[in-house]
Amino acid sequence: MAIPLYLITIEQDIFDTFRYLPHAVAVGVGFVTVAAAWKNRQMIKKQKRLEHAHAVPGTQLLLWFLVAVYFAMMLSITLFSREPGSRTGVDVKLFETWGNQWLPDRYFVENILLFLPFGVLLPAAVPSLRKGWCCVYAAFSTSMMLETVQLLTERGYCQLDDVVTNTFGAAVGYLLFVLLRHIWRKSSAFL
Numbered sequence: 001m002a003i004p005l006y007l008i009t010i011e012q013d014i015f016d017t018f019r020y021l022p023h024a025v026a027v028g029v030g031f032v033t034v035a036a037a038w039k040n041r042q043m044i045k046k047q048k049r050l051e052h053a054h055a056v057p058g059t060q061l062l063l064w065f066l067v068a069v070y071f072a073m074m075l076s077i078t079l080f081s082r083e084p085g086s087r088t089g090v091d092v093k094l095f096e097t098w099g100n101q102w103l104p105d106r107y108f109v110e111n112i113l114l115f116l117p118f119g120v121l122l123p124a125a126v127p128s129l130r131k132g133w134c135c136v137y138a139a140f141s142t143s144m145m146l147e148t149v150q151l152l153t154e155r156g157y158c159q160l161d162d163v164v165t166n167t168f169g170a171a172v173g174y175l176l177f178v179l180l181r182h183i184w185r186k187s188s189a190f191l
Contacts, residue, residue, distance in 0.1 A: 010106050014113070017077050024072035031068035032061055063125035070117050077114065078146050082155040090151060091159040111165035112172070115139055119173020120180070132174055139170030 118139050122129045129135045143166035150156030 010109055010113075013106070013110055017073065020073050020076035020081070021069075024069045024076065027072035028065045028069035032065045035064055036061055060125070063121065067121050067125045070121055074114065074118075074146075079149060079153070079155050085154040087150070087156050088154045089157050091157060091161070094160055094164065096159070096161055108161065108165055111162050112169035115143070115166040115169030116173040116176070118142070118166075119170040119175070120177045121173075123174060123177045124181075132171075132178075135174045135177075136167060136171050140167045143167055 119135055122138060123135050129138055140163065143163045146166075147156075147158045147162055151158035
């Protein structure tokens with residue numbers, strides 16, 4: 001059975017994005033270093049005595065690091081990898097990029113995959129996003145912001161489909177987060 005060409009190109013596109021990983025990791029390390037120092041300083045300020053202050057837990061630092069790396073990768077993929085003025089236009093027709101050709105279908109799927117980590121990582125790192133509607137709304141807002149910046153800088157086509165697929169990807173990611181959290185809590189109960 002032959003693998004459809006658009007699946008092969010999606011795989012190639014995903015692996016091509018790894019070239020941004022070293023820069024994204026550097027951003028993540030910088031962000032976590034600054035955030036941890038600030039958080040620890042705030043906690044120490046609140047405590048009268050230094051011996052009662054607690055450091056930021058390692059799990060929280062790891063989550064902040066992953067979020068920072070994810071956002072750096074997302075910005076590299078959607079904005080910084082493109083020349084200003086290279087793409088112009090607005091498309092507000094729903095599902096315009098689906099079913100016409102294999103290339104738009106590929107972009108449709110890739111936009112869903114791009115925001116899947118948003119739905120998993122952000123609720124894990126930010127407790128206020130653990131409600132489904134908050135996470136999905138944050139993804140929608142982030143996608144709208146990205147599309148607006150793409151429109152203003154002409155670094156990408158401003159498309160309604162991108163907002164819909166990005167938001168859908170985050171919603172699927174959030175469901176995955178809920179499932180993983182449920183499994184984690186269930187397995188922790190047996191320990």
